[in-house]
Amino acid sequence: MVGWLVAAALFGLSLLLVLNHFLPLILHFKSAPRGSFGWPVVGETLSFLTPHTSNSLGRFLDDHCSRFGKVFKSHLFCSPTVVSCDQELNHFILQNEEKLFQCSYPKPIHGILGESSMLVVVGDTHKRLRSQALTLISTTKSKGGYLNDIERTAIQVMESWKGKEQIIFCEEARKFTFNVIVKQVLGLTPDEPQTNRILEDFLTFMKGLVSFPLYIPGTPYARAVQARARISSTVKGIIEERRKKGEEANKRSDFLDMLLPVKSLSEGEKVSFVLDSLLGGYETTSLLMAMAVHFLGQSPLALEQLQLELSNWSVTNLFSSAQSEHQNIKRNKKKDEYLNWEDYKRMEFTQNVINEALRCGNIVKFVHRKAIKDVRFKDYRIPSGWKVLPVFSAVHLDPSFHDNALQFHPWRWEGQSQTSSKKFTPFGGGPRFCPGSELAKVETAFFLHHLVLNFRQKGP
Numbered sequence: 001m002v003g004w005l006v007a008a009a010l011f012g013l014s015l016l017l018v019l020n021h022f023l024p025l026i027l028h029f030k031s032a033p034r035g036s037f038g039w040p041v042v043g044e045t046l047s048f049l050t051p052h053t054s055n056s057l058g059r060f061l062d063d064h065c066s067r068f069g070k071v072f073k074s075h076l077f078c079s080p081t082v083v084s085c086d087q088e089l090n091h092f093i094l095q096n097e098e099k100l101f102q103c104s105y106p107k108p109i110h111g112i113l114g115e116s117s118m119l120v121v122v123g124d125t126h127k128r129l130r131s132q133a134l135t136l137i138s139t140t141k142s143k144g145g146y147l148n149d150i151e152r153t154a155i156q157v158m159e160s161w162k163g164k165e166q167i168i169f170c171e172e173a174r175k176f177t178f179n180v181i182v183k184q185v186l187g188l189t190p191d192e193p194q195t196n197r198i199l200e201d202f203l204t205f206m207k208g209l210v211s212f213p214l215y216i217p218g219t220p221y222a223r224a225v226q227a228r229a230r231i232s233s234t235v236k237g238i239i240e241e242r243r244k245k246g247e248e249a250n251k252r253s254d255f256l257d258m259l260l261p262v263k264s265l266s267e268g269e270k271v272s273f274v275l276d277s278l279l280g281g282y283e284t285t286s287l288l289m290a291m292a293v294h295f296l297g298q299s300p301l302a303l304e305q306l307q308l309e310l311s312n313w314s315v316t317n318l319f320s321s322a323q324s325e326h327q328n329i330k331r332n333k334k335k336d337e338y339l340n341w342e343d344y345k346r347m348e349f350t351q352n353v354i355n356e357a358l359r360c361g362n363i364v365k366f367v368h369r370k371a372i373k374d375v376r377f378k379d380y381r382i383p384s385g386w387k388v389l390p391v392f393s394a395v396h397l398d399p400s401f402h403d404n405a406l407q408f409h410p411w412r413w414e415g416q417s418q419t420s421s422k423k424f425t426p427f428g429g430g431p432r433f434c435p436g437s438e439l440a441k442v443e444t445a446f447f448l449h450h451l452v453l454n455f456r457q458k459g460p
């Protein structure tokens, strides 16, 4: 009897899942863009997420775009979805945030980031948190001291390479971006015990973000949720400590110091703000640095020119262009004088390298949105409630917008605006444009400054 009941329950559940999967397909068969839904429940998610090199679209998008066009329907992250590889539609989606579309990251991510994370909140709460974040960033920028912190941290990381035969650059880049962001947000230096504790918990937290969302003790997902709780209590401890010490402790001018007196944010929101900054400032920026160095070193053109340089010192190559730019900057500085904004603005070729690393590296390949109304755009119809994924990498690698799109060619940015445009959206766009974009670029530029001045690329 029990066996029959279990079988009937399983059958009912499967029927429900299959109906839930195919119903949107049947209802919107004619109106939604062409495409395929794949398997019940998982749909095409696994193929969509299959890893591929960052300067390629990957087999899934290549295949679907050639079969169905740049805009197609699919079933991803347990939801009927419209995937857009179309520049105009991507722009339209980003600009119509909260009017026609809304940020919508998968539910398990909410469990890890917390309900007050800026990536999760929508509507007025998002506006309030974001405006606070922008105020904080502009206050920090006006104080200026953080540029020195960035440079000091870069020098410290490179000094730790002395006497080493080999370093793993990705790890060094992570060390650098983590130390920069904990200093800026919490005022902590690498040798303080709290820094290590936060780093350990943060690494567990990051692993959980990309794991299967199963909350059973011991799974990476469950460990990440617990790690978030621990970081949260460490941050609360730091807040408590500063409150006790009062005014004299509040001279650090880090983010937390500026956040503490803000009445419009709850304690939970302040903690979330710290976590958002750590999350935003760590992995993405270290990836950008790794991409810049990878493309500088690995692009056949750069290598070829590097070889030419070895036999002919007058030939300009990627490294030497960057080197001469940085040598010029160094020449105009007094011994031990720190880099400033003017120096950063003068790093024009370096900024071209950074833009090109962002275009080819596609650190954030797509963002998550959902349609909050039935939307019609050109010939496409997006049903209300469907997930919508604007894919930035598809536009970055589209040869109709970028000549020789698959080639790393920093000179293409010469004379072009450095900010984002419809065809270049590494930091997103519209009301959710990344508030840390400038910090990420300055960090990378300052690190490259010391790297190209002090180190030489070894031939293959």
Ligand code: HEM
Binding pocket: 103, 118, 119, 130, 276, 277, 278, 280, 281, 282, 284, 285, 288, 363, 364, 367, 368, 426, 427, 428, 429, 431, 432, 433, 434, 435, 436, 437, 439, 440
């Ligand atoms: C190369 C480095 C970075 C890349 C490629 C990047 C990319 C992005 C993208 C594409 C978004 C938009 C997400 C969406 O629309 O759903 C975003 C948002 C965000 N980023 Fe970044 N980011 C970088 C560095 C940073 C840094 C250094 C910080 C903080 C210190 C940061 C903090 C944030 C935050 C808080 C948001 C949410 C903004 C909102 O929803 O209003 N990011 N980032």
